[in-house]
Amino acid sequence: MKEFVLLGDEAIGQGALDAGLSGVYAYPGTPSTEITEFIQKSKEAIERNVHAQWSANEKTAMEAGLGMSYAGKRAMVCMKHVGLNVAADAFINAGMTGVNGGLVVVVADDPSMHSSQNEQDSRFYGKFAMIPVLEPATQQEAYEMTRYGFDLSEKFALPVMLRITTRLAHSRSAVERSELRSENEVKLPADLKQFILLPAPARKKYKLLLSIQDKLEQESITSGLNRTEAGEDHSKGIIACGLSYNYYQEVAANAGLNYPVLKISQYPVPAELLNEFVKGVDQVVVLEEGAPMLEESLTGILENNYQIGGRLNGLLPRDGELDPLNVKKAMGIESEPARLIPDVVKNRPPALCKGCGHIDMYNALGEALDSYGPGRVFSDIGCYTLGALPPYNAINSCVDMGASITMAKGASDAGLRPAVAVIGDSTFTHSGMTGLLDAVVEQTPLTIIISDNSTTGMTGGQQSHATNRLFDICRGIGVEEEHLRQMNPLRKHHEENMVMVADELAYEGVSVIIAQRECIQTASRSLRKEKSAKS
Amino acid sequence: MKKDIILAGVGGQGILSIAAVIGMAAVESGLYLKQAEVHGMSQRGGAVQSHLRISDSPIASDLIPEGSCDMILSVEPMEALRYLPFLAKDGWVVTSTKTFENIEDYPAEDELFEQIRLIENHVLIDANAIARELGSQKISNMVMLGAASMHLGLGTEYLEGAMNTLFGRKGEEVVALNIKALMAGKEGIRI
Structure with missing residues (x-):
């Protein structure tokens, strides 16, 4: 059969499609993003109408995947390791409900933290949920184990975790495909109460889960993967x-x-x-x-x-x-000393792109905060986190998706004024909205800047659920109209932007400033596309 | 036959397009391939590298072991030096002379070139100048690939074939220009 050169991530996407996948649910996160992107771009997936739209966050993805499984079809849910923290409630309980259609949860860990806040090992979650975990070593194994994962999931009526790490996710090699399997038809669970985790049935489900652990261990021998x-x-x-x-x-x-x-x-x-x-x-x-x-x-x-x-x-x-x-x-083997890196080589950390709107937003914020002193900016996960580095040194926290707003709220509750949150558009709809509601309910003095580049930038420019919805969302949550402001983060508007931020910093309530300018990477990409379409 | 190559550059410089051409040429020649890339945060103007391994027998590790890399192919001179611990004793450094200066403490060019010249097997090539002469800065990466091609152990026809496949949808002209750049890079180092 023909070989395809695929990233580990892509091999998983292809493996799932060939195993009869009906839907992938995911939120972008390095190093897992390319699994879903591969399915989104796959002609076969488009023809088959396989669901491949991004989800708002990993929890909604996990739940939607479980719902597709309830309806009898095969679903895959993909995320980076810290995304599983967000999805954990649904993930652990999916071990309790079990599945109907096959459900594979792919979690891509990032040891050495190339693009992450920690290096937690997702196998612990698999153990915690008491479900099988598969861990491929090669791209070919990633392809094959995805299919086996669906088989295993349907055999034991349990979700199965496929755990990979950065090096496999982002390394290419030749992959040989096996025959295509058709998708499942819609079919309700045999027991319509299977997914009801009220205490009494949950106790029974838990005993069942405990009772099949021996069988899962036996399967780990007979499968030949160990x-x-x-x-x-x-x-x-x-x-x-x-x-x-x-x-x-x-x-x-x-x-x-x-x-x-x-x-x-x-x-x-x-x-x-x-x-x-x-x-x-x-x-x-x-x-x-x-x-x-x-x-x-x-x-x-x-x-x-x-x-x-x-x-x-x-x-x-x-x-x-x-x-x-x-x-x-x-292994106790000595190596000859390697060549040294000459001192002349300097560190080259990632940086905000030249012309990025986040820079102009930080410049306006920085100047407006000058009179208050440092230490008041809670930020979040995204390109704008690079505002932590020189020359900006603009933020004081980056913890988890959505934490900017809620940490700023806590600090404000403690008496820190002004307290500022800087969050991206995609991160806001991922996990920031609920925190905003907390602040609105209490009218907590807080200035929130949603730095809206209309994309999920750091992971390569995926569609953002927030695009064109931010004002409606903020109004709906209850932000006052006169403190819901729009900024155009361009250098030529610096003065007025700075004044706008200064005004809102002084307000003793919830302010939201939406700093909207498209990511220059996605903007130039669509410009190139337009050009090539014309020629 | 076994070649371990580190491709080096700065996020956004397009080292993955070089990797794609080599990778496809290797697979078309019937060789095994593993190629580890950097995605995510570092792509934003940070140092990026790709470990590219081709061999006529199966390859185990996605990463090249320290001290065993046959060639560092870099599109930026400081980045060429960053991966020296990986370079084998008789390994080659092939690098563009064009600096990419996006940090405040970027060193003086001369200091960088001095360090590169200390490596026994090195090629410094002004790929941008050659690309400019050919009419497009965009093809400087393919000039670099040309300059490195003699150390790849792959037939030029396979590299051309890969360019055809990869750039074909952009039109014949683009393919021809890229092949011209490849040849110019190949010739360039003979001077």
């Missing part, structure tokens, strides 16, 4: 989870290592598999991307006292991504 590779050198036994298997293979091939390997790609991992594997090896080394989750559990699982090496005993770094170098060190 497999042992024999080795002649028994001084070490290597347990390699997900992507880390690749690094071990690389190091082993270069250094001629021949240890037995247990490749883990499916959880829950049964104790018997681990105990069987470690028999006859002197030392166990655990390689896992993210937190030392399996490593931590080993002490309670292994029957004898094995020496366990990994992230906990310093054999591998406790934080950050694995790579061929730190895995090589963990």
